[in-house]
Amino acid sequence: MPTLGRSLSAKDGIYRAGIVGCGRIGCGFDDDPRRGYVSTHAGAYRRTPGVELVALADLDQAGLERYGGKFGVRSLYNDYRQMLTQEQLDVLSICTWNGTHLEIVENALNTGVRAIFCEKPIAESLSSADVMIRRCDEDSVILMVDHQRRFDRFHQHVATYLREGRLGKIQQVTCYYTAGVANTGSHLFDLLRFFFGEVEWVQGIYSKNESNNQNDPNVDAWLQFDNGVLAAVQACDVRYYTIFEVNIVGALGRLRITSHGFDAQFEEIRESTRFAGYRELHVAEAPLDPSGHREFMLQAVAHLLDCLERDQKPLCSGEDGRRALEIICALRESADARGRRIQLPLASSSIIIESR
Ligand SMILES: NC(=O)c1ccc[n+]([C@@H]2O[C@H](COP(=O)([O-])OP(=O)(O)OC[C@H]3O[C@@H](n4cnc5c(N)ncnc54)[C@H](O)[C@@H]3O)[C@@H](O)[C@H]2O)c1
Known part of the structure; x- marks a missing residue:
């Protein structure tokens, strides 16, 4: 130096x-x-x-x-x-x-x-x-x-919890976001990488729920991770309200991270009281506490x-920042091509991202 x-x-x-x-x-x-x-x-x-x-x-x-x-x-x-x-x-x-x-x-x-x-x-x-x-x-x-959530103890605990397999095999992940695939999407994609590792491919289509920035459109997406997890990412219209949620459905229960990461709900498996011979998800105490020190x-x-x-x-x-940007570029390329599957890593991309 x-x-x-x-x-x-x-x-x-x-x-x-x-x-x-x-x-x-x-x-x-x-x-x-x-x-x-x-x-x-x-x-x-x-x-x-x-x-x-x-x-x-x-x-x-x-x-x-x-x-x-x-x-x-x-x-x-x-x-x-x-x-x-x-x-x-x-x-x-x-x-x-x-x-x-x-x-x-x-x-x-x-x-x-x-x-x-x-x-x-x-x-x-x-x-x-x-x-x-x-x-x-x-x-x-x-x-x-x-990408602030990486510095936050609650999100760090969730990452460890998932890595230790305590939610069991991850069956499906659904996320909701508003305000642009680059602006808010960059936080979401980084968080998903933090939880599930690298992305193998993406597919995206422009959302009918518009973003507040015409240069940073909303994209509805699928993200396939190398570890087999498939995440669905759904855009909503920020003019109605703002939302940032990650809903993780595991074999051992469901964890929902809500309110932009400031809250969480957990459901565990119990015998159904409604249907004999079935098991269902029931609200239970969250194994991870989202309250307390949240000074990202x-x-x-x-x-x-x-x-x-x-x-x-x-x-x-910087590499993590680049990976989030790469997902954004790949999703824009996919949406431009009406949902074509885009394999990652991208060697290069001509997409220019404007985030405000
Ligand atoms: N991490 C987060 O949660 C988070 C939240 C909001 C914004 N952001 C990001 O932060 C960045 C800024 O967003 P913002 O909402 O604060 O924008 P903003 O418009 O409120 O502020 C940007 C400021 O930069 C100044 N500026 C621009 N070019 C400059 C230059 N060449 N020299 C000196 N000043 C210059 C502008 O005058 C303005 O005051 C964006 O990249 C945005 O995506 C991140």
């Missing part, structure tokens, strides 16, 4: 963090009084020991000043490249739209930044994602993508610092 001839931190043991993009996920979600947990990169840096949020960059001056005031950050930049050259950042959050991520990563390299926390989807194309991953790798810069963003930032300290690969790496 190139050395800049300076100590790692501005203050002893304190990493210097900066954010480019002070919109919703960068800063704004924490304005929402209904969110009882830290929901932004800025909020997470502010609350995490060992890191100081020293600079913000955004094209929008009003937003910059507003969040500079709110988070107590004095160094504010309209041009993120100036922030990178002047602030000697150790950690950079990229909270802009996906089409800008590659350019920002490339400008961050060789400025001393050692870890990048990049919003999803990782990039606008597979080739851009490949360059981001390769360049970070070459420069020994940690690249972590914000705090866990993510703590994990990133841990990766820096230990020089470890993050739980959601």
Whole structure:
């Protein structure tokens, strides 16, 4: 890794963090009084020991000043490249739209930044994602993508629970999502990979339930995983309400992860009280508790610092971000071809993804 001839931190043991993009996920979600947990990169840096949020960059001056005031950050930049050259950042959050991520990563390299926390989807194309991953790798810069559920203990417990076979053979998985195959789909596909491993093939058709972004349509999909699990993914219309659910039907019961991952229901097998000789599913106490500590963003930032300290690969790496993007590209290709089956991995794709 190139050395800049300076100590790692501005203050002893304190990493210097900066954010480019002070919109919703960068800063704004924490304005929402209904969110009882830290929901932004800025909020997470502010609350995490060992890191100081020293600079913000955004094209929008009003937003910059507003969040500079709110988070107590004095160094504010309209041009993120100036922030990178002047602030000697150790950690950079990229909270802009996906089409800008590659350019920002490339400008961050060789400025001393050692870890990048990049919003999803990782990039606008597979080739851009490949360059981001390769360049970070070459420069020994940690690249972590914000598919948040990987950092959350409840989802980690579900992954272990499934891997240990405690729900038995998985018969079927059905998921519901809203607001675009790239925007929300990227979270869902990453979560399904986290639970079930790599995808063998996908099929998709454009959903009649429209997305709120015409450049990021809704797709109804089938995902076949290498381990034999088949997942059905159904899109709904976010104008009615928002939904993010994963319904896992195993041989030993059913686990439903609902309310965007904040709730869960479990059903176990019992003798039917209605039909002699049959067994049915009955609501039972969930073996995994979704309540309690659900601070995805705090866990993510703590994990990133841990990766820096230990020089470890993050739980959601650039490769993981690329895999989610690959599923999105494959589904768009499939939907364009009226549901043609698309085998993964994709060597390349000409699909450009716009997620807002
Ligand atoms: N992980 C999550 O749960 C989650 C949630 C929301 C959004 N996101 C992702 O985060 C990204 C941003 O989404 P958002 O909803 O916060 O968008 P947003 O529009 O609210 O904010 C984006 C901000 O980036 C700024 N910006 C854009 N280009 C810039 C540049 N070149 N230099 C400086 N500032 C620039 C804009 O002015 C804007 O303030 C998207 O990729 C989105 O998919 C992730």
